[in-house]
Amino acid sequence: MRWEQAWHEALYGPDGFYRRHAPAEHFATSVQGIPGAGEVLAEAVVALARRHGCSRLVDVGAGGGELLGHVAALAPDLHLTGVDVVDRRPAGVHEWLVSPGGAALPDGLAHLSDALVVAHEWLDVVPCPVVERDEDGVWRELAVAADGTESPGRVLTRAQDAEVLDWLVRWVPDGVRRAEVGLPRDRAAADLLGRLDRGVLLVVDYGHDREDRPVDGTLTGYRGGRQVPPVPDGSCDLTAHVAVDSLVSHLATLFPDVRCRVSTQAEALADLLPGAGAPVPHELARREPTAYLRALGRRGALAALRAPGGPGGFRWLVAPRQ
Numbered sequence: 001m002r003w004e005q006a007w008h009e010a011l012y013g014p015d016g017f018y019r020r021h022a023p024a025e026h027f028a029t030s031v032q033g034i035p036g037a038g039e040v041l042a043e044a045v046v047a048l049a050r051r052h053g054c055s056r057l058v059d060v061g062a063g064g065g066e067l068l069g070h071v072a073a074l075a076p077d078l079h080l081t082g083v084d085v086v087d088r089r090p091a092g093v094h095e096w097l098v099s100p101g102g103a104a105l106p107d108g109l110a111h112l113s114d115a116l117v118v119a120h121e122w123l124d125v126v127p128c129p130v131v132e133r134d135e136d137g138v139w140r141e142l143a144v145a146a147d148g149t150e151s152p153g154r155v156l157t158r159a160q161d162a163e164v165l166d167w168l169v170r171w172v173p174d175g176v177r178r179a180e181v182g183l184p185r186d187r188a189a190a191d192l193l194g195r196l197d198r199g200v201l202l203v204v205d206y207g208h209d210r211e212d213r214p215v216d217g218t219l220t221g222y223r224g225g226r227q228v229p230p231v232p233d234g235s236c237d238l239t240a241h242v243a244v245d246s247l248v249s250h251l252a253t254l255f256p257d258v259r260c261r262v263s264t265q266a267e268a269l270a271d272l273l274p275g276a277g278a279p280v281p282h283e284l285a286r287r288e289p290t291a292y293l294r295a296l297g298r299r300g301a302l303a304a305l306r307a308p309g310g311p312g313g314f315r316w317l318v319a320p321r322q
């Protein structure tokens, strides 16, 4: 099978990984698995919602609803909607839409108004073509067997693959041997933004730009807390970093009125939670020991979310629609 098709089946097919497993069973993200981090991230998300006057929060790729659960505790006035392939809604979440998965979104997700739509680590699990240059420098789409064995697929041709080839010319520099083609992610994000009449789209993911595009791509697997080789048999998550520059350019082309802002997670948190990283005064330990410990925990979680080379380097793309 072509990688894109095998990837989709493995994650979202009838017996797919995400139909049987919640993300938290297999890997940590900024919203779950790092002590205290989900609460801090929720604070930042609520601050962004308040800044844009949003009364609703929609989490696309909500996993086990962890982020929504933290937001419910912090901001009970916000109307909360989760979207994922399985309904795993926690208490306090008002609505849950079951999604087909991958690039496809549920029909019920439409005409969103005054909403902050969050896609936290959604696009990296939207399957896309995986391509490699052969010894003659010609792009081929890679095929993969159920055990993960890869073989060079057919040569990409102008007649059949013009859009993919154009994407590769524009977004992949010469030295790169293997790449994940970002088009399905670009289109999925545009589809999501198009469902928002008024509000803000926030996309958070690990990503790269043309100048730091990884030479051998980034497709990988996660199972049981470990990074594993990508095998499309439904036993592991399959993920690849997002081509952020291509994503921004695609949204700017389709939505000329929308001014996308891209920052790192470290920058975004500094902006949304000013002063949150300040040292905790020692005298608080004597006066209010519980508050002292809580403040220390929050500061530690914030440091983890801002860590350079880790979550701090995640990209935040904020796209407001008026």
Ligand SMILES: C[S@@+](CC[C@H](N)C(=O)[O-])C[C@H]1O[C@@H](n2cnc3c(N)ncnc32)[C@H](O)[C@@H]1O
Residues within 6 Å of the ligand: 018, 023, 029, 030, 031, 032, 060, 061, 062, 063, 064, 083, 084, 085, 086, 099, 100, 101, 102, 103, 104, 105, 106, 119, 120, 121, 122, 125
């Ligand atoms: C990497 S996990 C991230 C979960 C959570 N947002 C977090 O950061 O912990 C990706 C999630 O996106 C979900 N997903 C994939 N495609 C989707 C789609 N089209 N609509 C809604 N959820 C989707 C998966 O089922 C999975 O729960």
